[in-house]
Amino acid sequence: MKDSNFLRENNARFLWHPMGHPADSIKNPPYIVVGGSGVRIRDLDGTEVIDAVAGLWNVNLGFSCEPIKKAIAAQLDALPYYSTFRGSTNDKIIELSYMIRDFFRDEGMERAFFTSGGSDSVETALRLARQYHKIRREPGRTKFISLKLGYHGTHFGGASVNGNPRFRQPYEPMLSGCFHIPAPHAYRNPFGIADGSLLAEKCAEMLDQEIKFQGAETIAAFIMEPVLGAGGVIVPPENFMPLVRDICDRHGILLIADEVITGFGRTGEWSGSRLWGVRPDMMTIAKAITNGYFPFGAALLSAKIADAFESSEPGAGFIGHGYTYSGHPVGAAAAVACLDETKRLNVARNAKARGRQLLDGLHRIKSKHGSVVGDARGIGLMAALELVSDPETKEPLDPAAVDRIHKSIYKAGVMVRISGAFVLMSPPLIISERDVDSIVDAIDAGLEDALQGAGRAG
Numbered sequence: 001m002k003d004s005n006f007l008r009e010n011n012a013r014f015l016w017h018p019m020g021h022p023a024d025s026i027k028n029p030p031y032i033v034v035g036g037s038g039v040r041i042r043d044l045d046g047t048e049v050i051d052a053v054a055g056l057w058n059v060n061l062g063f064s065c066e067p068i069k070k071a072i073a074a075q076l077d078a079l080p081y082y083s084t085f086r087g088s089t090n091d092k093i094i095e096l097s098y099m100i101r102d103f104f105r106d107e108g109m110e111r112a113f114f115t116s117g118g119s120d121s122v123e124t125a126l127r128l129a130r131q132y133h134k135i136r137r138e139p140g141r142t143k144f145i146s147l148k149l150g151y152h153g154t155h156f157g158g159a160s161v162n163g164n165p166r167f168r169q170p171y172e173p174m175l176s177g178c179f180h181i182p183a184p185h186a187y188r189n190p191f192g193i194a195d196g197s198l199l200a201e202k203c204a205e206m207l208d209q210e211i212k213f214q215g216a217e218t219i220a221a222f223i224m225e226p227v228l229g230a231g232g233v234i235v236p237p238e239n240f241m242p243l244v245r246d247i248c249d250r251h252g253i254l255l256i257a258d259e260v261i262t263g264f265g266r267t268g269e270w271s272g273s274r275l276w277g278v279r280p281d282m283m284t285i286a287k288a289i290t291n292g293y294f295p296f297g298a299a300l301l302s303a304k305i306a307d308a309f310e311s312s313e314p315g316a317g318f319i320g321h322g323y324t325y326s327g328h329p330v331g332a333a334a335a336v337a338c339l340d341e342t343k344r345l346n347v348a349r350n351a352k353a354r355g356r357q358l359l360d361g362l363h364r365i366k367s368k369h370g371s372v373v374g375d376a377r378g379i380g381l382m383a384a385l386e387l388v389s390d391p392e393t394k395e396p397l398d399p400a401a402v403d404r405i406h407k408s409i410y411k412a413g414v415m416v417r418i419s420g421a422f423v424l425m426s427p428p429l430i431i432s433e434r435d436v437d438s439i440v441d442a443i444d445a446g447l448e449d450a451l452q453g454a455g456r457a458g
């Protein structure tokens with residue numbers, strides 16, 4: 001490793017950070033993380049904190065998962081790369097495809113198309129959705145509908161169905177034919193409806209209206225995260241996704257579940273679709289599939305999609321899409337080991353129990369720091385605090401104050417993720433009861449410290 005002076009001096013000078021302003025990264029240099037073990041990370045100063053973010057929602061099994069590390073090393077020795085473009089494949093990806101089908105049997109996922117990450121997976125699903133309709137001689141079905149506040153990665157397709165203006169406006173024009181409906185977000189919605197079930201019905205009605213307005217015969221798919229992650233951990237009421245499923249079926253529209261965060265146990269179920277009792281037509285997965293140790297993902301396809309492609313004319317069903325790293329054997333080896341460990345440790349069960357504990361703690365924090373914590377919400381081990389400058393108007397807390405809170409929480413021993421005025425939490429799913437208590441204590445202490453520093457009472 002280069003010495004500390006070198007690293008500090010060159011921090012953010014020669015690279016641009018995703019989701020940040022390059023000048024800001026120079027002014028407020030990022031934490032330099034140099035080590036990780038269990039659920040903890042260590043920075044260049046030797047400070048060790050609990051990683052309540054699990055990297056970026058992905059290191060579900062923590063930083064010390066030996067079976068995955070060993071599998072990666074062994075695969076590098078055996079076969080570090082081979083392509084899966086037509087005419088060749090590799091042994092590991094065959095093994096993984098068999099395991100994935102078994103893992104998502106309840107969701108009805110029969111085929112996998114492998115990618116290098118979440119954005120790739122979303123892009124794949126959107127493309128295959130259009131092609132599916134072309135194969136079925138409904139070429140007019142090209143449009144997509146999605147939720148405002150949803151996040152689907154940053155490729156042009158994903159950004160076009162993305163529901164956050166910050167990720168869209170600088171890059172417009174987006175793909176044409178993408179439309180958005182309000183998310184069923186009880187804390188902030190345009191209808192002023194606080195009751196979850198009624199709100200879900202209202203949003204579902206908006207979807208139905210939008211479909212009729214556009215013309216069902218022009219729409220390829222509706223894409224949603226079963227629980228919205230990056231948009232601020234918005235947990236839809238339990239009737240929402242089943243209502244969406246029903247509407248999509250009635251109009252011949254495919255339902256794509258973007259499970260890049262919710263796949264592999266984070267919500268307390270093995271997938272977000274399973275949580276809501278819905279079988280989507282396609283699922284997108286990535287992140288925790290390799291515990292974040294190798295960039296990898298997949299678009300998964302139900303029997304309905306598989307049948308259409310596999311029984312189609314050669315020209316119609318030819319998949320003119322794929323990545324050099326689709327089916328990478330090292331990623332596949334990592335995923336095979338990761339799935340084994342994910343099942344062996346039954347991390348979904350821990351996510352459910354520890355998630356309840358975390359949410360209880362966050363509700364206590366909201367009661368105590370009601371002047372700045374407008375909302376506390378979550379499910380399983382994905383949770384958020386929404387920071388406001390005034391709980392009545394719900395005006396988001398200003399960025400400088402949010403930054404101070406972030407730093408204070410870190411000083412108190414926990415890494416959380418800040419996005420706008422949200423404090424996002426997604427700790428590794430192996431986290432212990434004691435460490436969840438420590439997360440809650442650190443957030444409490446961090447808020448106290450930052451608010452006192454700014455001369456504000458909780």
Ligand SMILES: Cc1ncc(COP(=O)(O)O)c(C=O)c1O
Nearest residue numbers: 117118119151152153258260261
């Ligand atoms: C729901 C969802 N979809 C897609 C993506 C994009 O994944 P990636 O950053 O691996 O491209 C993300 C990333 O956070 C995500 O949360």
